[in-house]
Amino acid sequence: MTEDADAERHAMKMxxxxxxxxxxMATKTDKKGLIIxxxxxxxxxxxxxxxxxxxCIAHDMQCAVVQFIKGGMSTGERDMILSKFPDICAFHTMGEGFTWETQDKTRDTEMAQAAWGKAKELIRDPSNTMVLLDEINIALRYDYIDINDVVTFLVEEKPEMTHVVLTGRNAKDELIEIADLVTEMELIKHPFRSGIKAQIGVEF
Structure with missing residues (x-):
């Protein structure tokens, strides 16, 4: 096959x-706030x-973040949002660190409940286009928050056009069931297993 013929065949295929x-795409006309x-x-x-x-920030859309587990450690995302975009993105770090660090279930539960209360407040606010609930799945896994309360709230009270993003390992089946978009990150290789610690600009 000549180069010209191959190019023509490719163009027809595309x-x-x-x-x-x-x-x-012509059939995809609906819009809604997604549970992600x-x-x-x-x-x-x-x-x-x-x-x-x-x-969202780049499009001048109001948004918010609630961190359920991560404590006071500085991260690039939080530092940038707090210093550059506090008027358009509310940022609430409500946790005190990972559960194996605090070793205090009562305190962890209290903090997670407070974070969920803040999350509901932000989600109910129709001015927020997107609300990120970072590491909420960990709080749900350890039953610091009732999964039925979370599911019921998202189904019955989330404003129609508000996107809610929920992150963390071991997402509950009940949450996956009501979600519009679910992505499972698969671990193939990780430098931590080779003795390399978390690094600035990569992990935080």
Whole structure:
């Protein structure tokens, strides 16, 4: 096959694909606030969620973040939002660290309940286009928050056009069931297993 013939064949193939894609896209006319879950053992759950938060910021869309587990450690995302975009993105770090660090279930439960209360307040506010509930799945896994309360609230009280993103390993089946978009990050390799610690600009 000559180079010209190959190029023509490729162009025809892509034209058919575009026509098929355009036909599919023409049927997608609805808009709604999504329930989005990032879970799995792989890295990138919070990073992907913050990518969406920064998209909202770039489009001048009001948004908010509630961190359920991560404590006072400085992170690039939080530092940038607090210093550059506090008027458009409310940021609440409500946890005191991972559960194995605090070793205090009563205190962890109190903090998670307070974080969930703040989350409901922010989600109810129709001015927020997106609310990120970072690491809420960990709080749910340890039963610091009632999964039935979370599911009922998201189904019955979340404003129609508000997006809610929930991150963390071991997402509950009940949450996955009501979600519109679920992504499971798969772990294939991780530098921590080779003795490399978390690094600035990669993990935080």
């Amino acid at each position: 034209a058919k694909k575009k026509a098929a894609r355009d036909k599919i 879950v990032h879970t799995g053992k792989g890295k990138g759950k919070s990073s992907a969620a913050f990518g969406m938060i920064f998209r």
